[in-house]
Amino acid sequence: MSETPAGVQVLGGAVERGDEILTEEALEFVAGLQRAFGARRDELLARRKERRAEATAKGRLDFLAETRHIREGDWQVAAPPADIADRRVEITGPTDRKMAINALNSGARVWLADLEDANTPHWRNVVSGQVNLYDLVRKQIELTTPEGKHYKLRDDVKHAVPLVRPRGWHFDEKHILVDGKPVVAAFVDFGLHFFHNAKELISRGSGPYFYLPKMESHLEARLWNDVFTHAQQELGVPHGTVRATVLIETYPAAFEMEEILYELRDHSAGLNAGRWDYLFSVIKTFRDSDKYILPDRNSVTMTAPFMRAYTELLVRTCHKRGAFAIGGMAAFIPTKDPATNEAAMGKVHDDKKREAGDGFDGSWVAHPGLVPICFEEFDAVLGDKPNQIDRTRDEVSVTADQLLSVADTPGEKTIEGLRAAVDVGVRYIVSWLGGNGAAAIHNLMEDAATAEISRSQIWQWLHNSVVLAGGEQVTADLVREVLADTEKQLRSEDGFPVDNLGRAVELFEQVAVADEFVDFLTLPAYEEID
Template identity: 55%
Template sequence: MTTTTALRGTGTVQVLGVPGDRHDEILTPGALDFLARLDAAFVHRRLDVLTERRRRAERAASGVPLTFPLTGTAIRADTGWRVAPPAPGLTDRRVEITGPPDRRTAVEALNSGAQVWMADFEDATSPTWHNVIGGQLTLLDAVERRLGFTTADGKEYRLRDDADLATIVVRPRGWHLVEKHLVVDERPLSASLVDFGLYFFHCAQRQIDAGRGPYFYLPKLENREDARLWNDVFLLAQELLGIPRGTVRATVLIETVPAAFEMEEILYELREHGAGLNAGRWDYLFSLIKTLGHRSDFVLADRSQITMTAPFMRAYTDLLVRTCHRRGAHAIGGMAAQIPGQEPAADEAAFAAVRLDKEREAEDGFDGTWVAHPGLVPLSRTAFDDVLGQRPHQIDRTREDVDVAPADLLAVRRSGGTPTPEGIRTNVSIALRYFDAWLRGEGAVPLNGLVEDASTAEIARAQIWQWIRHGCVTRDAVRRIVDEEVAALGAEYPWAQVDEVRALFERAALARDLPAFFTTDAYTRHLVTKSGGRS
């Protein structure tokens, strides 16, 4: 265990995680002191933010309608403000590749030809202690251009020698999560501040020296207060390390329904550090169930049937593009999770679906898009090249034709479709298999030709809960499917933790009330006490 005493009246940071190779390069006294200062400044405000989220969720559950807040009227009406201009390396963002910050993924992503690599500590990382600190080492080595390794079978992974590597943008974990291996006064630190703070402390100046900067994706925001908290974190972090104010850039994932009603307010709070908004489609659907899943008029069909052309999804993405371009920010489209390299017929179908999706995004005004696999980068780039040409973006296309009302964002009934037996089984199977991988420390998992992460597991288990609640399927019928799928999982993978997986599914999908996130409970019950966890 490592201990450091922070200065200026802050507490003592204790490292409770098992020491690992090179951990001392990340968990330096200076870095721990920096985390302690961030914690001392924002611990109470973080709790206030979470309390406000719960209050708003209770209001929505009680029937108070969602709408554009009156408190933001002046911000939305003011045409004079814009976000900061694009920072170095973030002017052209037509293809962004995402993935966990492990060494192999990092090399492949940085070499992929994408403009941006989003290093994901949130949905694509199972937050074991080894993964959290190992991810920081990956980022440090990537910034230092010394990232590489050789696999057991002799395959080498190295960064290209040329300068044209993807720009690194880090997604820290959300405000609702904690890091139990780093504590102050026996209280765990905010996982958001840990992921942000360690990267910022070690890599911010290095990135500036390399002609880039400390850039971030902010997950799970719900309102302007969440954004204001992040903005104040940026201000203090820059001040403490002597980084010029306004150097940080942040792109916000609009992946919760409440945030969709406060897009302009969120950008306004971050305007000094703002870079854009992203359409996080799977978490958005998950949030819809969490927010309004108690209502029968918000029952969703199989997620495979809910395309981005559904009226309520189209309203959400059109409003995102209009909001971003009105304020000089990039609008980044949703994820293509397909995995090329399967059977030729499957590849052809996957490529056709991705091409159609990316062409739609580019034509709708998005400035870039997300992919999960390097094999999708060329196709996605072509879709945006055909619209953008030599321009780095299309922010000047303000989409004044878009007029979205609150009712449009909630027009779920017009999307049609009902749950199918195949959809029910698919959701059970994906949730169980992802839970098993996550408990073993894997956060991005190939399943059925797609890269699945925590966001798709969340929507899968939340849909099961919603369908049971509204009588689309019985709890007993789901349990029979669980029995069959757990047996299949154990037969295919003898090492699968079937008892833990089944229990996690019961808690996450079959409880009377829907847990806010499966990750919070599973992290405490499983990851903290496993190998590489708390000593």
């Protein structure tokens, strides 16, 4: 381990090549971010609780009166850098070495290098992910597995451009202390990548590009903008070199899209429309209200009225301001069963066709096998154009009531939906505790958002005394009964890793049944690892 700066403690153990990443200078840079901005982060987290209390009291959210001048103003975000002007296909995944190589070789235009929801923050993962980013930026990333299989960057494809997703504002990194306090995890993930790779990326004709998750307000975007400005000044990187795409995956953020773009306008690379995290946030924001109760999660599609309003507003907002609008995830993993593949691929085609037709500039896939489908649907709309930012969707006008129209969502609440939520939630937590945050479950690539929507939906049904379509009332006893059945079934399933199953069941029960709603299940889960 390298020397540590004054006031900095590294509590994590040794990780292969970790001394190349956790240098004294890099840790000093991260500590500078913590000292300059940590208190503001804390204030913004406290503000989240205050705003939720206000929303609960009012029974609604709305566009902000105090920022009307921004929504009505005449401004644009900075023009996109040349290497990410065309983002029609983006692939997502953790910074695992093999998956990183496969993502860069996939043919996709962009790779979302995920240090957040698809990455369990074991200390080894946190550091090795930075090692892998260091190597891939320099095109020196290779891997030989114990079985003798060799992975390296191919010369016959254009490699995907990495956009790094740090952890959200709510997360602290317990393995690094600055002045006796855990450092904000986002400062670790952003800071180490920026410190080691920003100038190298610039020298190669690219730049330090990011995805920003879980934000709830334009003030949180302002903080990120100030972090970017500070980081660029500290390292002598030109202002505006950093570019960031914001995931609009919280309910409050959907009412502040223009303001978020405005705060980041010198550093903006647009907005993204997700799904599971957004639904999770809908439930979390109004979890005590019977006006926002969703049906079975798999029946809530992107064509539900309130989801349609959200995506239409996102495209309109982005293109009005000259910014990218990026669509959501196709999570299917191709299988050896032709019938399953055909049905799933048809749904992926339909989903990407809808997004391209709506004006999105690109979309996400979770597996290299879906890259050609996404290209096919976006090529049909974009042709030789790099994007369709010039399609401003002036005809779109979305009201707050339309964004709030959750009660109009078709679908039923069923015992099968409850069982499915428990099953996938427990399976995911088992994987997460074992160090794999990108889990293949029932032919879908799942990340932490899957478990969040599963447990939060059960919490909502339970605490609102929902009666299911078959007449069963959701009670704590019913949830525990389904949990017990699920645990028994998983223990008998061939090949299922049961080492963490007991802890996963306990954790799921804690966050699904407890009187107090835990903001993020990954926070108590984090205390269970390392």
